[in-house]
Amino acid sequence: MRENKSERIRIKDIALKAGVSVGTVDRVIHGRTGVSEASRKKVEEILKQMNYQPNMYASALASNKKYNLACLLPLHTQEDYWMDIEAGMKHAVSTYKDFNIRLNILYYDQYEPGAFSEAGKEMLETMPDGVIMAPSSEDETKDTALQLKERNVPFIFIDSNLKSLNPLSFYGQNSHSSGYFAARILSLMADKNDSVVIFRLIYGGRLGSNQQRNREEGFREYIKNNCPGIKLYELDFYVKKPEDNERIMKEFFEKHPEINCGITFNxxxxxxxxxxxxTGRKGFKMMGYDLLRRNVKCLKEGTIDFIIAQQPTEQGQSCIECLFEHLILKKDVKPYNYMPITLISKENIDFYLDAHVRTNNI
Structure with missing residues (x-):
């Protein structure tokens, strides 16, 4: 094991070289007051000459400061993708429990106009030191982001990104590339002149997340540029009741019995x-996103052909780690962190799930 050079440089040695007390060196290293400008400059010059790197990990432990982190996520059920996001965050908070990190998770209805703003106001009242957000539309997210910037509170976007709002960091897939990739795979499954239906869930006139919109844009771009013979249809579900969904699909396939390929971006x-x-329909080629239990069951039974996974547990865990490094260890963090675009089929699903559990141990 390599010896840490900073650990070999004693504060006593720095004080001796600078001609000041040990207490003065300690105050300069930790940015505290009570040091003359001349002494501070002298100590900083010696620190630079000796290439001294303070042990921020130990300093953070010793400070006993409490860190209040907040997270803003869409409302979801126990089976949704967001549960794995939460699991990853809670696991990371547990890992850093010695640093007095507290996580407060708030929720908003992504299909309800104004819900994000209201949840954002509630979140701001908690006086967070750092924030993780799954953003809504740019217009709705902007006000909350600007208020965080005014308070000098770092925030991270998860799942979808709004680059114009300049978050500290982003964790998620490149949604446009993901949709582009999905189109390429589906075009291999379909004949060149096949028709493809895009299944979309819409509530209150809203499509949902930015991710879904960006995936669809990437998908359409690939089809337009590479498979002009493929005709795209849209089938929107506006309600949550299963019987209504079934009726909508029954009517659609009675009208378009020739369509044998489909995709959903949620x-x-x-x-x-x-x-x-x-309904016992065979041979319909279907793609979707996320390893929900019901999606996995359909994948294994052959009614879904491929699922694109997003590593949500890793996303959640990495967001907490990012804030930990930025707030506590004072490190520079990577602004864009794209998750792999992982294609899952029934042939590799068990291996993927086993590896996922072993890796995260959650």
Whole structure:
């Protein structure tokens, strides 16, 4: 093991070289007051000459400061993708429990206009030291982001990114590239002149997340540029009731029996997979996102062909680690952190799930 050079440089040695007391050196290293400008400059010059790097980890432990982190996520059920995001965050908070990190998770209805802003106001009242947000539209997210910047509170975007708001960092897939990749795979599954249906879940006239919109844009771009013979249809679900979804699909496929390929850019691919199983329809080629339990079941039963996974547990864990490094260890952090675009089929799903559990141990 290599010896840490900073640990070999004693504060006593620095004080001796600078001609000041040990207490003065300690105050300069930790940015405290009570040091003359001349002494500070002299100590800083010696620190630079000796290439001294303070042990921020030990200093943070010794400070006993409490850190209040806040997270703003869409409302979700126990089976949703966001549960793995939360699991990753809670695991990271537990890992850093000695640093007095507290995490407060708040929720907003992503299909309700103004819900993000209201949840943002509630979040700001908690006086957070750092924030993780799954952003809504740019207009709705902007006000909360600006208020955080005014308070000098760092924030991270998770799942979808709004570059114009300049977050400290982002964790998620490149959604446009993900949709582009999905189109390439689906075009290999379909004949050149096949039609493809895009299944979309819409509530209150809203499509949902920025990720879904960006994925669809990437998908359409690939089809337009590379498979002009493929005709795209859209099928929107406006309600949550399963029987309404079934009726909408029944009417659509009665009108378009020739369509045998479909994709959804949200995590609800199981709605289509379960319908295909219930109606006994064979040979429909289907792609979706996220390893929800019901999606995995459809994948194994053959009513979903491929799922694109996003490593949500890793995303959640990495966001906490990023704030830890920025706030506590005072390190520079990477602004863009793109998750792999992982294609899952029934042939590799068990291996992927086993590896996921071993890696995260959650």
């Amino acid at each position: 995590s609800k691919a199981y709605i289509i997979g379960e319908y295909m199983q219930k």
